[in-house]
Amino acid sequence: MSIQDILLQQLANGLILGSFYALVALGYTMVYGIIKLLNFAHGDLYMIGAFIGFLFLSVLSPLIGDSWVGILCSMVLSMIAVGLLGVLIQRIAYQPMLSAPRLSILITALAVSMILSNAVMAFTDGEYLAFSTDLGYEGLEFGNVFVTYTQMVLVGAAALLMTGLYLFVHRTMYGKAMRAIAIDQDACRLMGIHVNRIIALTFFIGTSLAASAGIMAGAYYGSIHFFMGFVIGLKAFTAAVIGGIGSIPGAMLGGLLLGLLESFGTQIPFIGTEWKDVFSFGILILLLVFKPTGILGRTEIERM
Amino acid sequence: MARIDSAAPKTGDVAGTGGPLRWLDSQKNRLIVLTVLAFLAMFLPLISSNYVLEVMTTAWFYVMLCLGLNIVVGYAGLLDLGYAAFFAVGAYTTGILTSHFGVNFWLTIPAAVLFSICAGVIIGGPTLRLRSDYLAIVTLGFGEIVRIIARNLEITGGASGLIGIEKPSIFGFELNQIFHFYYVFLILACLACFVSYRLQHSRLGRAWQYVREDEDAAEAMGIDRVAVKLYAYVIGAIFGGVAGCFFAAKMTAISPETFMFQQSVLILLGVVLGGMGKIPGVIVGAFALVLFPEVFRDLGSSRILVFAIVMLVIMLYRPKGIWPEKKS
Amino acid sequence: MRKSLMLTAISGAVAGMFLFGQVMAADLKIGIMVPTTGSEATSGKDMENAIKLAAMEINEGGGVLGMKIDTMTGDDACDPQQGTAAATKLVSADVAAVVGGYCSGATLPTLKIYGDANVPFVIAAANSTKLIDANMGNAYQINSTGFDQVATAVALFEKKGAKKLAVVHQGDGYSEDLAKLTREKWTAMGNEVVAYEVVNKGEQDHSALVTRIKSKAPDAVFWTAYYADGALLIKQLRQAGYRNLIAVGDGSNSPKLLEIAGKAAEGVYCFSNPTVDYLPAAKEFHANYKKTFNQEPDAYAALAYDGMKLMADAINRAGSTDKAAIIKALGETTSFTGIAGPVSFTDKNTLARSNFVTLIAKDGKWALSE
C-alpha cells in the first residue's frame, strides 16, 4: 500500500468510526443543551440499545431473517424501547434532582450508569454475546481503498438519522420549543410550553439515537457486552465537547473529527498506537484551552 | 393555554433532610455517633480479624483520598474526574524511587509532594479558566493520559507495573503487618482531617467558598480566582500524592489498572455521597464506599448493582449527602 | 422508636463486621481465589465450579486425612486492590491452603500476603512471568508459563515460514508480558517484528490499527490478549483483506471467539493450556461438570480441578495440615497425574513441562492442529 492509499483508507475508517461517535454525541449534547446535565448514563443506553436490539433480532430472525430487514425492524423497535427507558430514567432519577446542587445530579447520573451496566452484567453473567447477522464482506474497491457495503449503509443510516434530527429541531414546533427551553425554561413555562413534555421528548430522541448506534455497532462489529457503552460514552462526551456542547451540528462535527483524529492518530510516525489516546485527549485539551467553548459553541456574554 | 407545569420542581426545598436518616440531622446525635466511632477506630486492631482490618485500612485510605478531592470539589467547587492521576503520581514516585534507585521510603514522600505540585500546576494552570463542565472532561483526559503514560513507559514497569516495592521502616522497625498499616492510614486520615479543617477555616478556605458561590463577585472583591483554584488543585494533589506513596508501600505492587477512570469516579462518589464540603460527611462517604461492597459481598456479582441502587436512593432522598453541610 | 431502631441497626452492622471473617471451627478449609465479579467473572466462576467439584469428589471419597474439605471463595475481581482484600480475607479465615489465581495482575500482590502467612498456594491459571519473581516459595504454578507459550508460538511461526511478525496486546500485564517475550524471542532469532501494537480494552473499532498493520505487510499476526477483543480484531483484519496467518494466545481460547468472529476466524491458530476437550483423561470430569453445573467447562476448568486435587494429594502426603509441610510436599510432587497430565515442578515452582497445545479453528470449532 502506498502512503496515499493508507491515508485514504484511514479517512474512510475515521468517517465510519466518527459517525458512531456523532450519533452518540448527539444525545449527550441534546440533553446537556436542554437541562444542562451531563448524562453519564448515555453510553449505557447505547449498550442497552444493542442488547434490546439483539433480543428483538433473535425473536424476529426466524420470521424475517437476520439480514438487513431483520436488523432494520429490530433497530426501530429497540429505538422506541430504549427511548422510553430514557424518558423513564429522566422522570425517576433526574426530574427530582433539578433543584439540587449540580454535582449531585452528576452523581445521580453516574449511579444510573452503574445500575444499567451492572444490571445487564447480572443478566448476561458478564458474557460477551455474539451478535450474529448475515452481513457479508462484499464491498467496493476505490483504488486500493476498500469499503464494504455494510460500512456504506451504516454511514448512510447515520447521516440520515442526523439529517432527520437537524430538520426536526429546526423546522418543527417541537424543535423550536426545545431550543427555546434551552435558552430560558421559566419563560417557556409562562408562554404555555409544556416544558416537561418537551424535556421528555428530548430524552426520547437522544437515547433512541444512542440505541440506534448501539444496535448498528452490535451488528457491524459482531459482539455485545455490558461494558461496551463505557468507552464510547467517554468518546462521545469528548466529541460533544469538541464540537461545543449543546450544539447539535457541533456534536456531528465533533464526532467525525474525533473519529478522524483517532484513525489518523495511528499513522503518526515514531509514535506507537499505545499513545493514540494520549494524542486525542491532548488535542482535546489544547482545543479547550485555546477555544474553550468548542468549535461551534457560542460564547455567552454574562449580564452583570 | 398558559398553564404552568404542575410537576415543576419545587425550588427552595430544603434538601438533605429526608428519609430515615433524618435522625442524623441533630447535632447531639451526630456527636454521640462520632465519639463511639472514634473509640472503635482506636482499638479496632485489638478485637478484629485481619480481614476487617484490611477493609478498615482501605477505608481510612479512601478517607484521605476523598478529603483531598473534597478540597477541589467540595471547597473550591471544581469538578475533577481525574483525581486518580495524583494518586498515581504519588504511588509511582515511591515505586520508582524505591525500586529503581533504592531511595528510602520516607525520602520519597517529599519527592512525591513535589511531583504532585508540578502535576497540579501543569493540569490546573491552563485549564482552571474553563467552565466547570469542560473542566470535568479536561481532568478526565489528564487522568487517562497519566494512566496511559504509566502503562507505556519502561521505568513505570509498563502494563504489569512495579512489584517488590519495599515496605517502609521507622527506626529499624519494619511496617509489614496489616495493623501497622491500619494505624499508619488512621494517622494519615486524622492528619488529613486536621489539615482540611484548618484550611476550611482560613482566609484561603473562605476564598474557595467565595469562588464557589459567585466567581464574578469574588473576582470583583479582588480575589484572583485562578490562583485560588490552583491552590485548591495543588493541595488536593498533595493529598492524593501522599496517599499514593503509602498505598504503594502497603501494596508493594502497583499497576496502571489501579488508576483507571473508575477509580476517580469512586473517589468522587465518596465525596458526594456523604455530603461535599463537610469533613465528617466526606468520612462517612468514604466509609460507605468501602464498606457497602464488602458487606454485600455475598450477593456476588449483583452487589455493585445493589450499591448503585442504594446510591441512587440516597441521592434522591438526601441529595446533599448522608452528612451534609449545615446552614446557620 | 426511630432512634433505638437506628442504634440497633448500627450496632448490628458493627457486630456483623467483626463476626465477618472470624474463624469458624470446621473441617479442612481451602480458599479459592478467583474473580467472581468484574470483567473476568465468567472464567473465574468456571474455575470456582471446577474446584468445588473436585472438593466434592474428594469429600465423597472420604476427604483428606479424614477431614472434609470446606471451600471458601475470595473474590479478587481481577483487580489488584480487591485481590489484596480477598487474600487477606482468606488468610484471616485461617485457610489451610489456597487454589486459584486467574488474573496475573490481581494475583501478583497477593503472593506477598500468602507468602507472609506461609499459606500453600496452587496457581491454576495466572501465568505472567512476573509471578515467578514475586513468588516467596509457597506458591506453585501448574499451568505452563508465558515462556512455554512463546516457545510454542515461535515454533509455529517458523514452521509456517513467517519472517515478519505483528504482535498486538491489550495493555494489561498478562498480554503485554506475552507480547514482549514474543518480540524478544522473535528478534533474537533474527526475524523481524514489523508492528508491535496495543488495543485499548473495550474499544470496538480497530479499523485504523488494522490499516496500519496491513500496511506493514506482516506474514503473521499474533494477538496475545483475550478472546472478546481478539474476535473483533480478527474479524476486522479479515474484512480489510488481510489473508496471512493469525494466531492468538491462551487468553483467547474460547468458543466465544469463534462465535463472535464467525467465518473470519477459520484457520486461526490458538495456543492453549490443555482444556477438557483435548484431554482424553477429562471425559469423566467433563460429564460430571456438565451434570453438576449444567454448563460447559471453560478453558481453565481442568487446571483448576487439577489444582484442588493436587492440593489434596499434597496434604495427604504431608500427613498433616501444617502449612510448611504441605508446601514441602507440593514441591516434592513427582507422581501426581491430573487430567491435564503429570505434574512436577522446577526449582522456580513452575510446571516442569510445557503443556501448551496448538489449536486451529475449523468449521466454527477449535480442533487440535496437525
Added chain:
Amino acid sequence: MALLDVENLGLSFAGLQVIKELSFSVDEGSIASLIGPNGAGKTSVFNCLTGFYKPNSGEILFNGRPITRKRPYKITRRGMARTFQNLRLFKSMSVLENVMSGMHCRTRSGPLGAILRTGSQRREEAEIKEFCEFCLDFVGILGEKDRTASNLPYGHQRRVEWARALATKPKLLLLDEPAAGLNFDEKQQLIELIKRIREELKITILLIEHDMGLVMKVSEMITVIDYGQKIAQGSAEEVQNNPRVIEAYLGREEDEVV
C-alpha cells in the same frame, strides 16, 4: 489631578457598538455620577472600568496608571471597588464572611499559615475581623453580622454589598444603582452614607443612578450618556438644563406625535 481618566472608550458586542468614544474623568475626592436612559450603556461602562468587559478601544487611567483590559481582581487591588446592580452576595455565607471577602486582597497569609495557625496568621485574622466589623458598623448593620446573607431584608443586603466594597479599602468606589429598590427613608440614609464615605473615609465615589433627586443632591459632576456616547457633562444645574439631555430622557417632540 483626576483619579480616574477615561479616554475614547469603545466597546462592541457582535457588531453592536455599546460604548462609543466615551471620555470623562473623576476628580479625587469628588462624588460623580454617570446617568442616562435605560440601555444607554452605563453598566457596560462600569464593567469596562472594573475589567469584566474588555473594551475594544480607548484607555482607562486610574491613579495615573493604565488599567485597560486588566483582570478585575487586579483592578480591585489597585483600589477600585464596585457594587452590583443586581445583588451579588455570597448567599449562603454569613454577613461577616461576606464582608471579609473584601479584605482578601489586603491580606496575604497562605495555606501553610492556615495549617500551622502561625502568630502572623492569627494576627491577620483578628485584623480582618476588626476592620470588617468596622465596615459593617459604618453602614449600620453590625448587629446582623452572624446572619446568613440571603436571610436579610433587601435594604440590608444592599448595605452588606457596600460594606464588602469598603472592606477592599478602595480609593474609588463604583456604586451601580445603589438606590434601586430602596424606600424613601432608606434613600435619605443612603445620601448620608455616600457623603460620610467621602468625608470620613476619603473615598472618591462614582455612581450610576436612576433616581434623579438623589443624583442631583449628591453629585458634584454628572456625565450623561445615551447610546454609549457622552451627550452632556457638568454640574447638576448645567445638566438639568441641557436640551440634549431632556431630549434623551423625554424623546423629541416629533416622536411624541408619531
